[in-house]
Amino acid sequence: MKELFPAKQVMGLVFSLVLTLVALLVHFTDMSFAVGMTILLVTAFIQAFLQLVVFMHAGESKDGKAIYTNVFYGFIIALVTIFGSLLILIWDM
Amino acid sequence: MEFFERFAVPHPSPMIYASMVAIGLVVIGIVFGITYFKKWGYLWREWFTTVDHKKIGIMYLISALLMLFRGGADAILMRLQLSSPDMEILDAQHYNEIFTTHGVVMIIFMAMPFIFAFMNLVVPLQIGARDVAFPRLNALSFWLFFAGAMLFNISFVVGGSPDAGWTSYFPLAGNDFSTSVGTNYYMIAIQISGIGSLMTGINMITTILKMRAPGMTLMKMPMFTWSAFIANVIIVFAFPVLTIALLMGTTDRLFATNFFTTTNGGMDMLWANFFWVWGHPEVYILILPAFGLYSEIISTFSSRNLYGYKSMVGSMVLISLLSFLVWTHHFFTMGQGALTNSIFSVTTMAIAVPTGVKIFNWLFTMYKGKIRFTVPMLYSIGFIPLFTVGGVTGVMLAMSAADYQFHNTMFLVAHFHNTIIPGVVFAMLAGLTYYWPKFFGFMLNEKIGKWSFWLLSVGFVLAFFPMYITGLDGQARRMYTYSEATGFGPLNLMSFFGAALMAIAFVTIVYNILYSIKNSPRNIGNDPWDARSLEWATHTPVPEYNFARLPQVASSEAYWDAKKNGHKLFTGELKDIHMPNNSGVPFIMGIIFFVAGFSFIFALWVPAVIALIGIFACMALRSFELDHGRHIHVKEIKEIESQYEGGAK
Ligand code: HEM
Ligand SMILES: [Cu+2]
Numbered sequence: 001m002k003e004l005f006p007a008k009q010v011m012g013l014v015f016s017l018v019l020t021l022v023a024l025l026v027h028f029t030d031m032s033f034a035v036g037m038t039i040l041l042v043t044a045f046i047q048a049f050l051q052l053v054v055f056m057h058a059g060e061s062k063d064g065k066a067i068y069t070n071v072f073y074g075f076i077i078a079l080v081t082i083f084g085s086l087l088i089l090i091w092d093m
Numbered sequence: 094m095e096f097f098e099r100f101a102v103p104h105p106s107p108m109i110y111a112s113m114v115a116i117g118l119v120v121i122g123i124v125f126g127i128t129y130f131k132k133w134g135y136l137w138r139e140w141f142t143t144v145d146h147k148k149i150g151i152m153y154l155i156s157a158l159l160m161l162f163r164g165g166a167d168a169i170l171m172r173l174q175l176s177s178p179d180m181e182i183l184d185a186q187h188y189n190e191i192f193t194t195h196g197v198v199m200i201i202f203m204a205m206p207f208i209f210a211f212m213n214l215v216v217p218l219q220i221g222a223r224d225v226a227f228p229r230l231n232a233l234s235f236w237l238f239f240a241g242a243m244l245f246n247i248s249f250v251v252g253g254s255p256d257a258g259w260t261s262y263f264p265l266a267g268n269d270f271s272t273s274v275g276t277n278y279y280m281i282a283i284q285i286s287g288i289g290s291l292m293t294g295i296n297m298i299t300t301i302l303k304m305r306a307p308g309m310t311l312m313k314m315p316m317f318t319w320s321a322f323i324a325n326v327i328i329v330f331a332f333p334v335l336t337i338a339l340l341m342g343t344t345d346r347l348f349a350t351n352f353f354t355t356t357n358g359g360m361d362m363l364w365a366n367f368f369w370v371w372g373h374p375e376v377y378i379l380i381l382p383a384f385g386l387y388s389e390i391i392s393t394f395s396s397r398n399l400y401g402y403k404s405m406v407g408s409m410v411l412i413s414l415l416s417f418l419v420w421t422h423h424f425f426t427m428g429q430g431a432l433t434n435s436i437f438s439v440t441t442m443a444i445a446v447p448t449g450v451k452i453f454n455w456l457f458t459m460y461k462g463k464i465r466f467t468v469p470m471l472y473s474i475g476f477i478p479l480f481t482v483g484g485v486t487g488v489m490l491a492m493s494a495a496d497y498q499f500h501n502t503m504f505l506v507a508h509f510h511n512t513i514i515p516g517v518v519f520a521m522l523a524g525l526t527y528y529w530p531k532f533f534g535f536m537l538n539e540k541i542g543k544w545s546f547w548l549l550s551v552g553f554v555l556a557f558f559p560m561y562i563t564g565l566d567g568q569a570r571r572m573y574t575y576s577e578a579t580g581f582g583p584l585n586l587m588s589f590f591g592a593a594l595m596a597i598a599f600v601t602i603v604y605n606i607l608y609s610i611k612n613s614p615r616n617i618g619n620d621p622w623d624a625r626s627l628e629w630a631t632h633t634p635v636p637e638y639n640f641a642r643l644p645q646v647a648s649s650e651a652y653w654d655a656k657k658n659g660h661k662l663f664t665g666e667l668k669d670i671h672m673p674n675n676s677g678v679p680f681i682m683g684i685i686f687f688v689a690g691f692s693f694i695f696a697l698w699v700p701a702v703i704a705l706i707g708i709f710a711c712m713a714l715r716s717f718e719l720d721h722g723r724h725i726h727v728k729e730i731k732e733i734e735s736q737y738e739g740g741a742k
Binding site: 093 | 330428
């Protein structure tokens with residue numbers, strides 16, 4: 001019975017719902033812009049990671065390493081692009 | 094009639110009317126010819142519906158050559174207009190349209206399909222696979238590229254061509270300053286073919302990671318496969334940026350959003366930023382497969398293994414990362430501070446280091462090698478000094494303070510042609526000559542080939558080196574004319590002669606193909622160049638399934654091992670081979686995308702919505718379709734194999 005019950009996925013679902021609720025707080029309570037954005041960004045990234053690991057089974061096959069390398073590489077490039085653009089167009093303009 | 098007025102060219106000239114007539118006649122001629130010779134069925138069965146990577150590669154190759162001639166015609170017109178002061182062959186508007194389409198056609202519709210052609214033709218063979226990972230997706234990639242290319246190419250006779258440069262900077266590219274549908278063509282045609290490129294990226298990465306022959310670890314892959322792998326990784330990370338930027342540009346133009354406008358909170362500089370976040374990696378997407386081809390060719394014709402395999406791989410991995418860290422060098426003059434410019438100056442100069450490592454590796458490969466001066470080798474040897482000049486001027490441009498002087502002058506134009514022509518175009522012609530016998534079963538004539546090489550090289554030097562000088566003297570790029578007092582005349586005339594020589598070189602290449610079809614001997618065996626990697630281990634021309642038995646590999650030069658060191662490539666019994674079925678859906682989707690794109694360009698919403706529904710219908714159909722492919726049975730394989738000399742291998 002234990003193998004048949006997808007405990008990990010159910011936990012994942014509950015956790016994603018909690019993350020969604022936390023994100024909704026930003027809309028329904030009165031926060032400063034900075035705090036709100038921080039909450040949204042943090043919950044969004046955890047949410048995306050959760051989807052990838054729990055529901056899309058990254059890391060469970062023997063391609064796990066390639067998948068994580070790929071995600072890591074994408075992450076680095078996205079960060080460089082975003083912060084580079086901010087530097088160019090806002091902070092140092 | 095009012096409805097049809099939108100399709101009229103806003104700025105017609107006798108040349109455009111002549112082109113319309115010519116295009117009309119050619120299309121009628123082709124349709125008539127195919128019907129007369131009853132070839133529609135053949136085309137449909139063997140080409141339009143094919144999922145075979147070799148045939149798709151050949152279609153990419155033909156398209157790339159056609160686009161080379163389209164872009165080349167643009168180039169000659171521009172050089173003619175600038176050949177002496179105050180020329181009046183083209184007016185300003187027409188000149189703008191021509192340099193815009195020249196740039197887009199050459200980068201997106203010539204160089205890209207050319208590298209995809211070689212990736213398709215060579216990668217599966219080099220890794221000992223029977224096809225790419227997703228053959229039908231591969232066909233779709235091709236037809237999307239083709240739809241985009243055709244859409245872009247009709248722009249100059251239907252509705253008007255884009256005229257804001259291949260970089261299409263806003264606010265010039267916005268509705269206020271570009272009022273014709275030209276820039277819609279730019280946004281949407283590139284979008285469609287870009288989706289195809291992105292899919293090829295995913296397809297090739299999967300193929301290379303998952304379908305290598307037994308024994309071929311990553312560090313035993315031939316160098317072209319490595320370069321294709323890295324280029325596709327860059328595609329997958331760079332193209333989404335272009336996709337989104339084009340989408341934002343499209344909505345700005347069609348739905349009055351304000352991403353890149355100068356009012357209502359828009360930011361025109363954001364376009365330049367996005368464009369080069371894609372654009373700089375793009376130039377490395379083009380150059381890396383070219384480096385891969387040079388590596389194969391230089392090692393084959395130096396009759397020795399490639400020097401410094403590991404540093405070759407390492408430098409490409411480094412380039413792939415660095416290529417995402419330098420984009421600002423394209424707009425040092427946009428107004429950001431010295432800190433930003435300095436950071437990007439340093440990262441840009443850093444790229445020259447891994448590039449230099451590769452140059453030295455090729456030189457060391459040739460040093461002590463026994464060099465054979467074939468046509469592919471000539472291109473590779475010519476590439477090294479010429480490309481180095483381009484790299485050195487690149488480093489000059491990378492110094493942000495100095496770039497205030499160089500930027501947007503002919504010096505810049507000379508730099509990038511100096512990297513792209515000896516870098517990419519020479520590699521494509523070398524690859525074309527090198528792989529021609531594998532796919533067509535006969536060699537191209539060496540003597541004519543050498544003529545083409547020399548004409549092209551001399552033409553190139555004459556055409557582009559003068560621009561370094563006029564650029565430093567202040568001749569701006571994208572100016573349709575200049576006065577005699579500037580003194581730019583004589584050097585520009587020289588450029589025109591160089592361009593004419595290059596045009597002649599391309600004509601000799603076409604002549605060579607025709608000549609060789611007629612006169613070259615056909616019994617050339619599997620390995621006419623005495624080459625080293627797996628693609629030469631199978632028959633010529635390559636059978637549908639590539640390898641009757643999958644090869645066993647123990648080094649990056651498995652075929653050389655088999656020829657010289659007694660390595661056994663093919664062992665074991667023949668087994669049934671599982672192959673994918675042909676499908677007409679990718680071709681049909683290409684047509685629907687064309688219709689959708691055309692409708693969006695002219696804001697014809699009813700056909701646009703219908704076409705979009707059609708696209709989703711095709712995708713839904715694919716999701717529910719059961720297609721397990723087919724098997725080629727051992728008996729059939731034996732029959733096919735026995736038709737080749739020496740029987741089954
Ligand atoms: C050593 C390596 C290289 C360096 C340091 C370098 C540096 C630069 C810089 C700084 C610019 C911008 C100059 C300006 O706008 O004022 C530039 C433009 C350009 N480079 Fe390079 N480059 C290098 C190699 C290449 C290669 C390999 C290619 C293509 C295969 C290439 C293609 C281009 C193109 C297409 C442009 C300009 C396009 C435009 O503005 O329309 N470069 N390069
Ligand atoms: Cu660049």
